Amino acid sequence: MKYCHIKAKLLSPLLIQRQRQPSARESIEYLPGSTLRGALAAKFFLVRGGPDHKDFRSLFLDHPACFPNLLPADEKGERLSRVLPMTGISCKRNSGFKSEGKHGVKDILAVNAASRINDKPADESFWKCPECGEDMKPFSGFWNGDCRSPRKFEASSLYHRHTGIDRDTGTIAPSIFFMDQVIADFRKKDDKSEEYYPQYLSGSMFISDEQIEILKTLIEDSVFAGAERTRGLGELALSIEEMPYPESDIDSWNEQFKKLLRLFTERDVSANTYFSIKLESHAILTDKFLRPVSDIEEFSSPEFVQILKMVKPQVIRGWQSAWNMPKPDDTGLAMGSVFLFQYKGDDPEHLKTFLKELAIKGIGLRREEGFGRISVCDDLHIIKEGI
Structure with missing residues (x-):
């Protein structure tokens, strides 16, 4: 392939x-x-x-x-x-990247993960714009995926x-x-x-x-x-x-993410291995009875622990030209949804191979139509300051 x-x-x-x-x-x-x-x-x-x-x-x-x-x-x-993750936030008055003359974009995955680890709410000041003090709101859309020179x-x-x-x-x-x-x-x-x-x-x-x-x-x-x-x-x-396949450096991402976690929690996370999954397209996830679910079946084994997820439901519609009729509606998860996992296994090379194969084949139903595409360890999650 x-x-x-x-x-x-x-x-x-x-x-x-x-x-x-x-x-x-x-x-x-x-x-x-x-x-x-x-x-x-x-x-x-x-x-x-x-x-x-x-x-x-x-x-x-x-x-x-x-x-x-x-x-x-x-x-x-x-x-x-690339699809912007649901963990991205920006100023509600002047949203966008600093390189485009806006107030900047921050990511809240590490803050929310630390909140789960600490079992208490995160500091609300993180959701204030550092430029003007206004509230920061979810920032969605598409960008170039480059944290050094971001562009929407x-x-x-x-x-x-x-x-x-x-x-x-x-x-x-x-x-x-x-x-x-x-x-x-x-x-x-x-x-x-x-x-x-x-x-x-x-x-x-x-x-x-x-x-x-x-x-x-x-x-x-x-x-x-x-x-x-x-x-x-x-x-x-x-x-x-x-074109060359852009592989994720999971080890480097894990170390950078743990550095961010230490800013918000006093618990020892040095021995843990974290990775994130982001939906690059809508995903149709079901259980064995074809009922809609919001969890990824491939990570249901004991070696994976889900720390948190930030997801949004999405009604998926379509048109079948051969029938000249609409396709049945499906309920799925919206693109940009984010999952954070901790790996409990003892074989990091197996983890890297598993995640690469999953990124290639995708998850859920109707993958041949572009649904269920994922990316691993998005760089936006490990930025320390707004970009």
């Missing part, structure tokens, strides 16, 4: 509806893996053949590739975006306004007006700049050599995704290239 960077350049605005039947349609800020997978499957039917074709079975059915969410990226789409990535949006047409006169009908909020196919360098760049979305995936060759035949020209495709929306230029 190869680790590849997949990039989408928007050739027209993109609409991925947040709600199924809203009064005003609003797009989410990224291209879900399930939508990308469906768009490529539709393209295969158009140019290659039906579901019995051996290449279709290789890419989508027998050993399916797990298509990622494509998140807002930089001006050239070269930098992989946001997709530009447009509003498409529509009027109703009178069937008798062929002119605008009175009292019928609606609009769509879509991801724009361009972006500004910043709020004050008049420079415009193409809008890129990017993600990463593990894929075999055979599947790469099949995929390249589908992305030689434009692919259409999302809603309102008959009106010209959702045209994408896709590309894929191999």
Whole structure:
């Protein structure tokens, strides 16, 4: 399997509806893996053949590739975006990274973990902005993952306004007006700049050599995704290239995290081994009876102790083009959810191998649609000061 960077350049605005039947349609800020997978499957039917074709079975059915969410990226789409963890907080008056002229971002994983260890509430002063003294609130979205030069990535949006047409006169009908909020196919360098760049979305995936060759035949020209495709929306230029896999240094992260813990607790944590899990996409976790749960089954053995979790429920909706009907709703955990574990075992090399394999294959259901992707030991958790 190869680790590849997949990039989408928007050739027209993109609409991925947040709600199924809203009064005003609003797009989410990224291209879900399930939508990308469906768009490529539709393209295969158009140019290659039906579901019995051996290449279709290789890419989508027998050993399916797990298509990622494509998140807002930089001006050239070269930098992989990361999901901000739910432990990130920033000033409610001027939220954002200091490198972008804002009041900075802090992480509360170590503070909350120490609170659990001490069995008492954390100091409320930690939730005050060091710049202005205002409260700090959760800071969500996507960023470049670089603590030395952090930058938040946001997709530009447009509003498409529509009027109703009178069937008798062929002119605008009175009292019928609606609009769509879509991801724009361009972006500004910043709020004050008049420079415009193409809008890129990017993600990463593990894929075999055979599947790469099949995929390249589908992305030689434009692919259409999302809603309102008959009106010209959702045209994408896709590309894929191999890149090195960024492995996590669990030992270094563990030592840095314990240094932070010692600032908030007097208990001895020097002999403990900690690691964190962050959901890079929504995850559908179930028990053996397929009931929704909020715990990761792979960490249910006695050698893992869950210290805390910061999670949020998420209703997962979708559309099945083959049925021309909506998919059944699933209840899962939202991207950005964070788990902190302590490892009680005596084989650190086994732990590293286990976590790497889990990051590759993912967790939960519908992983081929981009759900259940995780990252291990996010660097934002070990920053001492705001960035």
